[in-house]
Amino acid sequence: MRNDGRLFGQLRKVKLEVNCNKFADGSCFVQIGNTHVICIANVDETVPRFLKGTGSGWVxxxxxxxxxxTNSRMQREVTKGKASGRTQEIQRLIGRTLRTAVNLVALKERQIIVDCDVIQADGGTRTASITGAYVALYLALQKLHKQGGVNIFPIKEQVAAISCGIIGGNILLDLDYSEDSLAQVDANFVMTKSKKIVEIQATAERKTFSQEELSQMYALADSGIGELIKKQNEVLNIA
Incomplete structure (x- = not known):
């Protein structure tokens, strides 16, 4: 058993709430344990310069x-003058993940901008952001499709993400902050509904890990992502 009473392979309590922002084209509030993130998606009728004239969209x-x-106030990055390396890495990961979910040609020459704002962090903010961002993206594209902006619904893959780790030789799913800070191995898995891998970030923090341990983490992540995908489908009313 863990600090919060969970089994090693058990997710924290998951809550997804759609349409949490009335101004967005799509929005989702995601709560995974004590990590809370607001994800907002908006359609922009422009594309980056390198895509102009290609007929392809962007996410x-x-x-x-x-x-x-966090438990001590963080300084806003805008006051520092630039985003931190961690922030840049995470937003690139979210963007890469969401692009795998979308038929960019069907989107035509427009882009979807997804904002993920962490209002409370207790581990797994990047994976929670990805899980909620997909829901916000889906809703924005659904609205665009209903309004006739695209002929083909652009979603081609469903995606979600979860963390795993090794503590004291035990392989755990969905680490909270207290666990993450103790983890000997820390990993994030991003996968599709069809069980294809988008990205695996696995790092030896205090000890190396074996191929067998990586396989065990993968199996736990696969199970956890399956549960998250079911939660996404519930709030999106997808059978």
Whole structure:
């Protein structure tokens, strides 16, 4: 058993709430344990310069942690003058993930911008952001399709993400902050509904790990992502 009473292979409590922002084309509030993220997707009728004239669209993401999201106030990155390396890495990961979910040609020459703002952080903010961002993206594309902006519904893959780790020789799913700070191995898995891998980030923090341990983490992540995909489908009313 873990600090919060979960089994090693058990997710924290997951809550997804759609349409949490009335101004967005698509929005989702995601709560995984004590990690809370607001994900907002908006349609922009322009594309980056390198895509002009290609007939293809784009999906991009921005990520940030609000000052009160951690136990000591974080300084807003805008006051520092630039995003941190961690922020840039995470928002690129979210953007790459969401682009795998979308038929960019069907989107035509427009882009979807997804903003993920962490309002409370207790581990797994990037994986929670990806899981909620997909829901916000889906809703924005659904609205665009219903309005006739695209002829073909652009979603081609469903995606979600979860963390795993090794602590004291035990392989755990969905680490909270206290666990993450103790983890000997820390990994994030991003996968599709069809069980294809989008990205695996696995790092030896205090000890190396074997191929067998990686396979065990993969199996746990596969199970957890399956549960998250079911939660996504529930709030999106997909059978």
């Amino acid at each position: 991009t993401a921005e990520y940030g942690m609000l000052p009160g999201s």
